[in-house]
Amino acid sequence: MNSADSFSASYDEARAKFLAAAKDARGALERVVHPERGPSGQELSTDVAWFGAREAERVLVMISGTHGVEGYCGSGAQVDWLRRGELARVPAGVGVLMIHAMNPYGFAWNRRVTHENVDLNRNWIDFEKPLPRNAGYGELHELMCPEEWTAASQQRTLGALMQWVQTHGMVAMQAAVSGGQYTHSKGLFYGGTGPTWSRRTQTQIFGSYLGGAKRVGIIDYHTGLGPWGYGEQIIPVARESEQFVRAARWYGGAVTSPASGNSTSADVSGDGLSAAAGLLPQAEVTGVAMEFGTLETMVVLQALRADNWLHAYGDVRSAEAAAIKKQIRDAFYGDADDWKGMVAGQSLLATRQALAGLSL
Numbered sequence: 001m002n003s004a005d006s007f008s009a010s011y012d013e014a015r016a017k018f019l020a021a022a023k024d025a026r027g028a029l030e031r032v033v034h035p036e037r038g039p040s041g042q043e044l045s046t047d048v049a050w051f052g053a054r055e056a057e058r059v060l061v062m063i064s065g066t067h068g069v070e071g072y073c074g075s076g077a078q079v080d081w082l083r084r085g086e087l088a089r090v091p092a093g094v095g096v097l098m099i100h101a102m103n104p105y106g107f108a109w110n111r112r113v114t115h116e117n118v119d120l121n122r123n124w125i126d127f128e129k130p131l132p133r134n135a136g137y138g139e140l141h142e143l144m145c146p147e148e149w150t151a152a153s154q155q156r157t158l159g160a161l162m163q164w165v166q167t168h169g170m171v172a173m174q175a176a177v178s179g180g181q182y183t184h185s186k187g188l189f190y191g192g193t194g195p196t197w198s199r200r201t202q203t204q205i206f207g208s209y210l211g212g213a214k215r216v217g218i219i220d221y222h223t224g225l226g227p228w229g230y231g232e233q234i235i236p237v238a239r240e241s242e243q244f245v246r247a248a249r250w251y252g253g254a255v256t257s258p259a260s261g262n263s264t265s266a267d268v269s270g271d272g273l274s275a276a277a278g279l280l281p282q283a284e285v286t287g288v289a290m291e292f293g294t295l296e297t298m299v300v301l302q303a304l305r306a307d308n309w310l311h312a313y314g315d316v317r318s319a320e321a322a323a324i325k326k327q328i329r330d331a332f333y334g335d336a337d338d339w340k341g342m343v344a345g346q347s348l349l350a351t352r353q354a355l356a357g358l359s360l
Helices: 011-024 066-081 105-108 135-144 150-167 168-177 197-210 242-251 271-277 297-312 318-333 338-360
Strands: 028-037 043-051 058-063 094-099 215-228 231-234 284-293
Touching: 011 028, 011 043, 011 066, 011 094, 011 105, 028 066, 028 105, 028 197, 043 105, 043 197, 058 066, 058 338, 066 094, 066 105, 066 215, 066 318, 066 338, 105 150, 105 215, 105 231, 135 150, 135 168, 168 297, 197 271, 215 271, 215 297, 215 318, 215 338, 231 338, 242 284, 242 338, 271 284, 284 338, 297 318
Parallel strands: 058 094, 058 215, 215 284
Antiparallel strands: 028 043, 043 094, 231 284
């Protein structure tokens, strides 16, 4: 089979392929409808497929579309896995939970964020406590997210940003910008002021399907950092933790930890994988973010800046919107057969490793 055929050109196509593959594999399906509509007025939803006995105590979870537009990657990996008949390899007593388009609004609109302009992987914090502080972002916000998006404003702000990088370094820039911020609601990597629809929905799904699980392995698919098509396996906990050591046994010594500084990702506030253990206190949770590289870091950042401006200050129906949407889609989706094949192959290996780990 050609793995590239499992990937899609739109949210609607991806959802149709996922539902068809899940039905062919005799999965139990559930749809959670989103309150917003898609760009053509279509209904949006997070779709859930369960395979195996509902009382399974060991479960593999595969999540696509946490960051909306990154759903092209995760959906393709999920569909490819199902079409390959990998369910036949699942050990007896192990269940498989697939969550398709955890942020369907972002997927359909080619946005990384939710309809609340929230980065879902910065939203999993305790909002009853003081919000995390990020002084670095406050210093850069006006440069990152100008209210005017012209050739002149882009040149001016990008030049100032590069000057900041020359002074402080790219690592400091990444930490300040992508670490998460809770002060600028129209800004980048905004964590929100409360749980988003997607967070509440994921909490509900986990409670419904995983409440009796004793061992859970989670693969959450992401894109936008690292070399073209390379799947970095990110464990968002300290290297000395039991979860990291266990993940290294499952996936090998190449796993990385943002907390230890050896990942392409900054150490962030409020990511979903770190929160999963709190959602499932009865279970041993081993989570990995599969981060597939696309374009150079500054190219990706420029696409994020353009899309943020479009939705904060521009017109999504304007002529320039189409170019911006293509820009951000290209930044998070390698729409080429070699990239899709790399995603499918590395995902296939990771799922087999996770199933082996759950069987130890």
